[in-house]
Amino acid sequence: MQRIGVFVCHCGTNIAATVDVKAVAAALANEPGVVISQDYQYMCSESGQDLVKASIKEHNLTGVVVCSCSPRMHENTFRKAAASAGLNPYLVEIANIREQCSWIHKEIASATDKAIVLGKAAIAKVHLNTPLTAGESPVVKRALVIGGGIAGIQTALDIAEAGFEVDIVEKEPTIGGKMAQIDKTFPTLDCAACILTPKMVEAAQNEKITIHSFSEISDVKGFVGNFTVTIKKKARYVDETKCTGCGLCTEKCPMKKVPNEFNMGLDNRTAVYIPFAQAVPKVASIDPNYCLMLKNGKCGICSKVCSVGAIDYKQTDRFVEQKYGAIVVATGFNPIKPDKYDEFAYSWCPDVVTSLELERLMNAAGPNGGTLLRPSDKKHPHTIVFVQCVGSRCDDEKGKPYCSKICCMYTAKHAMLIREKYPDTEVYVFYIDVRTPGKNFDEFYRRAVEQYGVHYIKGMVGKVNPKSDGKIDVQASDLLTNEQLHIDADMVVLATAIEPDKTARPLATMLTTQMDTNDFFTEAHPKLRPVESATAGIFLSGACQGPKDIPETVAQASAAAAKAIGLLCKNSITCNPCVAHSDEMMCNGCSSCEKVCPYGAITYENKEFRMPDRTTAIRRVASVNPAVCQGCGACTVACPSGAMDLNGFSNSQIMSEVDAICK
Amino acid sequence: MQETMIKRAKELLADGTVNRVMGWKKGEFAYDSSPAVFESAEELERDFVCDDFTQANLSKYLIKESRKDGKILAFLKPCDTYSFNQLLNEHRIIRENVYVIGIPGGPKLDVEKIKAKGINGITGVSKDGFTLKIETLYGTETMPYYEAVSEKCSNCKSKLHVEYDELIGDEGTILNSKRFEMVEKLENMTAQERYDFWQGELSKCIRCNACRNVCPACTCENCVFDNPKSGIAQKAAADSFEEQMYHIIRAFHVAGRCTDCGECTRVCPVNIPLHLLNRKFIKDINSFYGEFQAGADRTTKCPLTDYDVNDCEPSIVHERGVE
Numbered sequence: 001m002q003r004i005g006v007f008v009c010h011c012g013t014n015i016a017a018t019v020d021v022k023a024v025a026a027a028l029a030n031e032p033g034v035v036i037s038q039d040y041q042y043m044c045s046e047s048g049q050d051l052v053k054a055s056i057k058e059h060n061l062t063g064v065v066v067c068s069c070s071p072r073m074h075e076n077t078f079r080k081a082a083a084s085a086g087l088n089p090y091l092v093e094i095a096n097i098r099e100q101c102s103w104i105h106k107e108i109a110s111a112t113d114k115a116i117v118l119g120k121a122a123i124a125k126v127h128l129n130t131p132l133t134a135g136e137s138p139v140v141k142r143a144l145v146i147g148g149g150i151a152g153i154q155t156a157l158d159i160a161e162a163g164f165e166v167d168i169v170e171k172e173p174t175i176g177g178k179m180a181q182i183d184k185t186f187p188t189l190d191c192a193a194c195i196l197t198p199k200m201v202e203a204a205q206n207e208k209i210t211i212h213s214f215s216e217i218s219d220v221k222g223f224v225g226n227f228t229v230t231i232k233k234k235a236r237y238v239d240e241t242k243c244t245g246c247g248l249c250t251e252k253c254p255m256k257k258v259p260n261e262f263n264m265g266l267d268n269r270t271a272v273y274i275p276f277a278q279a280v281p282k283v284a285s286i287d288p289n290y291c292l293m294l295k296n297g298k299c300g301i302c303s304k305v306c307s308v309g310a311i312d313y314k315q316t317d318r319f320v321e322q323k324y325g326a327i328v329v330a331t332g333f334n335p336i337k338p339d340k341y342d343e344f345a346y347s348w349c350p351d352v353v354t355s356l357e358l359e360r361l362m363n364a365a366g367p368n369g370g371t372l373l374r375p376s377d378k379k380h381p382h383t384i385v386f387v388q389c390v391g392s393r394c395d396d397e398k399g400k401p402y403c404s405k406i407c408c409m410y411t412a413k414h415a416m417l418i419r420e421k422y423p424d425t426e427v428y429v430f431y432i433d434v435r436t437p438g439k440n441f442d443e444f445y446r447r448a449v450e451q452y453g454v455h456y457i458k459g460m461v462g463k464v465n466p467k468s469d470g471k472i473d474v475q476a477s478d479l480l481t482n483e484q485l486h487i488d489a490d491m492v493v494l495a496t497a498i499e500p501d502k503t504a505r506p507l508a509t510m511l512t513t514q515m516d517t518n519d520f521f522t523e524a525h526p527k528l529r530p531v532e533s534a535t536a537g538i539f540l541s542g543a544c545q546g547p548k549d550i551p552e553t554v555a556q557a558s559a560a561a562a563k564a565i566g567l568l569c570k571n572s573i574t575c576n577p578c579v580a581h582s583d584e585m586m587c588n589g590c591s592s593c594e595k596v597c598p599y600g601a602i603t604y605e606n607k608e609f610r611m612p613d614r615t616t617a618i619r620r621v622a623s624v625n626p627a628v629c630q631g632c633g634a635c636t637v638a639c640p641s642g643a644m645d646l647n648g649f650s651n652s653q654i655m656s657e658v659d660a661i662c663k
Numbered sequence: 664m665q666e667t668m669i670k671r672a673k674e675l676l677a678d679g680t681v682n683r684v685m686g687w688k689k690g691e692f693a694y695d696s697s698p699a700v701f702e703s704a705e706e707l708e709r710d711f712v713c714d715d716f717t718q719a720n721l722s723k724y725l726i727k728e729s730r731k732d733g734k735i736l737a738f739l740k741p742c743d744t745y746s747f748n749q750l751l752n753e754h755r756i757i758r759e760n761v762y763v764i765g766i767p768g769g770p771k772l773d774v775e776k777i778k779a780k781g782i783n784g785i786t787g788v789s790k791d792g793f794t795l796k797i798e799t800l801y802g803t804e805t806m807p808y809y810e811a812v813s814e815k816c817s818n819c820k821s822k823l824h825v826e827y828d829e830l831i832g833d834e835g836t837i838l839n840s841k842r843f844e845m846v847e848k849l850e851n852m853t854a855q856e857r858y859d860f861w862q863g864e865l866s867k868c869i870r871c872n873a874c875r876n877v878c879p880a881c882t883c884e885n886c887v888f889d890n891p892k893s894g895i896a897q898k899a900a901a902d903s904f905e906e907q908m909y910h911i912i913r914a915f916h917v918a919g920r921c922t923d924c925g926e927c928t929r930v931c932p933v934n935i936p937l938h939l940l941n942r943k944f945i946k947d948i949n950s951f952y953g954e955f956q957a958g959a960d961r962t963t964k965c966p967l968t969d970y971d972v973n974d975c976e977p978s979i980v981h982e983r984g985v986e
Contacts, residue, residue: 586883586884586885590753595968595969618730638968640916642892
């Protein structure tokens with residue numbers, strides 16, 4: 001006979017304000033098998049746990065139901081409490097009467113009814129609970145960092161520093177990411193390359209770090225501590241091990257009209273190219289979309305001039321498989337293309353540029369060698385208008401609902417740099433709000449206004465109208481003086497919103513992690529677990545989780561590294577005992593479960609069986625490797641015969657919960 | 664054709680390629696042949712039949728037969744080869760133990776449709792243009808040929824043999840069938856009309872289990888309807904909705920694996936158009952995930968147990984609405 005204890009938590013007023021907890025405890029006391037039912041103000045507190053422990057001993061309980069918050073919060077707390085009182089921790093069930101009840105209902109009567117039903121379902125389930133014992137699985141002492149921007153580099157360096165092997169997978173031919181394209185950094189105005197490139201070199205030189213540049217993740221299998229990842233090394237038609245990065249091929253390449261993505265297409269590169277001088281690895285790549293040899297089979301000049309014979313036109317994509325204990329996602333961001341905003345004339349006026357394009361126009365390695373010139377006629381601009389929040393804080397389909405966070409600061413930086421270098425240039429900044437929280441940030445912005453005389457105007461630009469004389473008429477409203485303005489500008493700079501990289505969504509699918517509606521990765525807890533994803537063993541670094549500036553990115557990158565190191569330090573991790581198992585007498589051997597298993601936990605064997613008709617038959621039956629199974633339950637749903645079942649969430653347990661709710 | 668088949672079967676028995684032959688056996692009447700295994704030339708000569716009434720899909724029997732000693736010869740019609748392939752995909756049939764001869768398919772005839780014309784005492788049929796000539800104990804009768812064609816053959820999806828070791832006749836091609844016409848009609852009904860249609864049909868069910876027993880997708884070692892642990896085993900229907908439960912559960916169980924062979928409808932003693940439930944699933948799978956034919960090949964994964972990033976979101980069900 002079951003002896004079940006029910007414990008209803010008030011959670012202060014979180015539950016008790018909407019749910020009549022005393023009525024819940026009283027109603028559940030009448031359920032079959034329940035020997036004690038009581039309520040308490042904070043069940044998760046030390047004294048609340050003591051109450052549970054004392055009841056287990058006093059009433060010799062065989063099962064415990066705690067009606068409280070989500071099992072994500074305190075299931076572990078109560079399992080441990082039960083274990084310390086001598087009850088198997090898997091005989092504890094949580095009825096979530098907070099997130100799924102008190103927080104979403106307003107009426108006390110209906111919320112109380114629902115809490116009782118949820119409690120009844122948990123009691124019905126605990127009747128069928130069985131004691132489970134957790135096993136252990138080893139941890140592979142190697143980490144994978146996806147993305148080689150400043151976030152990925154910092155994470156990799158920190159993990160390597162702790163003594164673990166790290167692989168960086170970067171989709172571009174070089175690591176460095178967006179920071180490599182930036183000219184100067186706020187709020188100190190030091191050169192981005194000067195602080196980034198030492199880190200890039202450090203990563204390349206570190207013996208513990210392997211960089212897979214021009215590579216992508218093509219498959220992820222496994223689980224925390226034991227991921228198996230297939231890395232696709234895209235063909236760059238240059239042997240990485242031979243190329244010395246001398247650059248002779250790039251000088252001789254006859255195909256010189258390829259838009260240079262590193263300079264945002266503002267100048268051209270050759271078909272065989274090294275993205276920029278400090279690229280890591282400094283290895284040439286051939287762009288198959290433009291290479292005459294790869295397209296038409298005619299040319300071969302780079303191959304002739306290469307003294308080490310590194311050019312290989314026959315190279316194909318290669319696949320490398322590697323095991324990892326932890327994975328850090330650092331896929332970063334991209335500015336949106338403002339071509340949907342016809343009012344800003346970006347698509348047809350070359351002198352309307354984005355902020356990242358301006359970074360390149362001002363950079364010494366940029367198209368103009370560091371002199372700020374208009375893209376259209378290469379003349380020095382005398383009036384520049386900055387437009388803030390292009391696509392940010394936007395409530396329509398064209399833009400993003402969120403604040404991109406970094407634009408206020410980099411625009412202040414741009415304005416200040418331009419006024420410093422070209423004092424004859426007038427700079428206007430149109431803003432909705434200026435948001436500068438951060439150490440030394442507001443001081444920085446005030447310096448732009450007060451010391452450098454940048455004209456900050458609260459208001460939005462309504463229309464950007466390129467005129468035939470080369471000037472640009474910027475029509476805007478000044479909300480503080482309530483005036484309509486027309487500014488005769490030479491250049492317009494759009495502070496475009498940033499969005500997660502397009503590779504993030506398919507990656508999230510492979511990693512079985514969650515994303516929000518904007519495709520930013522979702523952290524396990526917005527306040528308390530900001531660098532972990534909800535999937536164990538997957539950590540988040542940098543702007544893939546939300547808009548961030550460099551200091552924040554680096555801080556989060558190191559935090560993600562610390563979490564990964566914490567995992568890699570362990571020799572083994574406790575497995576989840578809620579794993580699937582197959583009833584061999586029912587199994588058809590059809591492979592449905594094997595096909596849906598994301599962890600490769602299911603294998604088949606031919607076994608001899610004594611059949612009901614007293615014959616002996618060899619049958620193909622499934623068997624689950626409990627060390628690999630993660631208890632997702634996909635197999636139990638796919639199994640046509642119902643042979644697959646999940647410990648702790650058996651088909652009969654789920655059905656009895658449903659029955660209890662429907663009764 | 665029957666003679667060619669018997670001749671070839673005898674050859675394969677004689678040279679030891681196979682030790683058994685799976686085909687159809689003559690019944691008491693001209694139209695009630697049934698699947699059977701033959702072990703000798705004499706048995707073949709005496710009982711083997713392949714005519715206008717040999718509709719039964721033989722592939723399901725090969726699950727057990729392919730596990731016995733020696734190799735078995737199976738004569739498969741095009742539609743049967745789809746079921747055969749699907750069972751191979753599910754590792755239910757041991758391919759090495761089966762020698763498949765592909766034979767031309769239908770159209771086969773449904774004797775019930777002939778009897779419905781008041782024609783009894785049938786001793787044989789023959790086709791004469793668009794007319795079916797029926798010999799009976801009481802003289803010769805005629806009826807339009809197409810009116811006697813069985814349901815499964817009148818909406819034939821394919822005459823292609825997708826798996827065989829040798830062929831009698833040609834390989835055949837996939838047909839442009841109108842098999843979803845009736846499903847579309849049902850879809851265009853209101854929810855109430857549709858409910859009434861199915862309630863009317865399914866309440867005829869006598870739970871004889873013939874549809875399940877004949878279905879090549881229903882091959883579980885222990886069927887949920889026979890498993891007391893499943894909670895739905897052999898329950899007498901408590902209300903009119905439970906009359907639907909059996910068939911709805913069965914349609915879900917075979918979804919993505921049903922090749923649309925039509926055997927369920929053929930064997931139903933109370934003439935429930937069960938194939939329409941399965942066809943609805945097939946039509947939905949086609950529209951959600953792109954064209955998919957279960958059993959068409961040995962490599963394509965069923966979209967219901969495979970994931971692709973381009974798969975439709977579950978919200979499509981909500982967006983499409985219930986009507």
